[in-house]
Amino acid sequence: MATIETRTTDTGEKSYRVKVRLKGYPVQSATFGRLTDAKKWAAATESAIREGRHFKTNEAKKHTFADAIDRYSADILPTRFNSIEQRNRRPMLEWWKAQIGHCVMADLTTATFAQARDSLAKSGRKGKPLSAATINKYFVVAKDILKRCVNEWHWLEQSPLRDGRVELPELPRGIVRFLDDGELSRLTAACKESPNDLLYPAFVLAISTGMRQSETMNLYWREPENPPTETAWGVVNLSEPCIILHATKNGDRRRVPLTSLALAELQKLAKVRRLDTVLVFPSPTHPHKPIELKKAWLNALQRAEVNNFRWHDLRHCTASYLAMGGASMVDIAAVLGHRTLDMVKRYAHLSDGHITNVVERMNTRLFGSV
Incomplete structure (x- = not known):
């Protein structure tokens, strides 16, 4: 519950000291010049604590993105990925740290990552832009870090990269070359x-x-x-x-x-x-x-x-012959x-005959031969 204490200075000016006490949480306090502001803050803070939002916001102000990268490198990378994937991700982590590592977590926005995307696209060798696939890989790493910050470490309330809010370059359709x-x-x-x-x-x-x-x-x-x-x-x-x-x-x-x-x-x-x-x-x-x-x-x-x-x-x-032989995408x-199935969708057209047979068998079972 919240308590509001009125304080009066020697000059007669009043201020309002608010304390929010909820069992199991540290006391939160703030001082306001108007009673209405004090009441609004008390109600909002109490609600945020009950919903698990208030302290995440505080943590977001204490840590930088570099802190998140360091913790990810120390705790997540060695335990969740094999040596090959660790080797692949470390240069990406270093790039993110150099690019926006100085940013406080609370200040990270979709605009921050949109600017990083544009810088990344221009960072290819010999003046050539990075490929869409490479840019997407960098953002896979960034999304994984932010996911840990939200779900495990409680350093963020929401990820600025959630729901595809930063548009990434579309991956080119994979080329299927197989032997006739x-x-x-x-x-x-x-x-x-x-x-x-x-x-x-x-x-x-x-x-x-x-x-x-x-x-x-x-x-x-x-x-x-x-x-x-x-x-x-x-x-x-x-x-x-x-x-x-x-x-x-x-x-x-x-x-x-x-x-x-x-x-x-x-x-x-x-x-x-x-x-x-x-x-x-x-x-x-x-x-x-x-x-x-x-x-x-x-x-x-x-x-x-x-x-x-x-x-x-x-x-x-191998994939093409499997598809033509009737194998499913799974x-x-x-x-x-x-x-995931994303990488094998390029072979879907090769199994059209199999899909036709599946549909035909279903219809025969339902309606009989025509």
């Missing part, structure tokens, strides 16, 4: 005929599983004593049979099934594996490092007459290791 039947046949043959014995099994594994290049090239026959900290890696389990990816780009642990030709190729490699390394695809000169397949890969592409195609596009092939996201 002729290209697939020619490139498969070229990889199989390559002087590099590891190109063909790596190619088959990549296109069969949809794994990223770093995930494919950093596979081990058993868990290494010193697993890599700066890249994705996994372990082959032929008895299951599957691959367990212990570290991935998005930080999730993932199980990848092994079937058909991919399984057969790994079984062949297991029989002739080198004893000086536990890597599945080791370098011939540095056994504890993955092999570099770039030269062999480019030669295979040239021999197969496949143009405008990268190793990463093998991942698009299935494709699970295979590729995406947390």
Whole structure:
């Protein structure tokens, strides 16, 4: 409850001292020259305390955005993200700290972040603007910090980035490049005929599983004593049979099934594996490092007459073939290791035939054959 004490100076001027006392909270007080102002403040403060808003506002005045970044770097980054994501986020955190770290949390507005967005867009190398994807990544980090400030630390009442209040550049529609039947046949043959014995099994594994290049090239026959900290890696389990990816780009642990030709190729490699390394695809000169397949890969592409195609596009092939085979977007996201469906929407048009069949089956069940 609130109490108001009237004070009179020697000159006869009156002031009103307000104290708000609520059980479990520290006493809040303020002095006003008018009784009406004192009553309004008392009512507003008491209401804000009961609703959990008052002390958040106080905390917002005590801390800067740099304080939030430091706490996030110390408490959140090492515990919630793997080493790959930590490495990716640290330069972004440093940029935010240099840009608006001096701002008191209470002073952060949508305008603050809109100006930061514009500065970020101009900070590319050689005078080129940063890509929309990169700008969005910076704001993903900022949103995560502000979310902690609101929900966990109670340094803010609301995030200035909530509900998309700062407009970010639209991400370009992803390009889907996959091999047609002729290209697939020619490139498969070229990889199989390559002087590099590891190109063909790596190619088959990549296109069969949809794994990223770093995930494919950093596979081990058993868990290494010193697993890599700066890249994705996994372990082959032929008895299951599957691959367990212990570290991935998005930080999730993932199980990848092994079937058909991919399984057969790994079984062949297991029989002739080198004893000086536990890597599945080791370098011939540095056994504890993955092999570099770039030269062999480019030669295979040239021999197969496949143009405008990268190793990463093998991942698009996997997703595209799954879509054309009737897999749902949820299935494709699970295979590729995406947390959301946004990244796999680019393959939706390839499953139109499957969707048509689903709708047709539903209508047949409801109304019978026409």
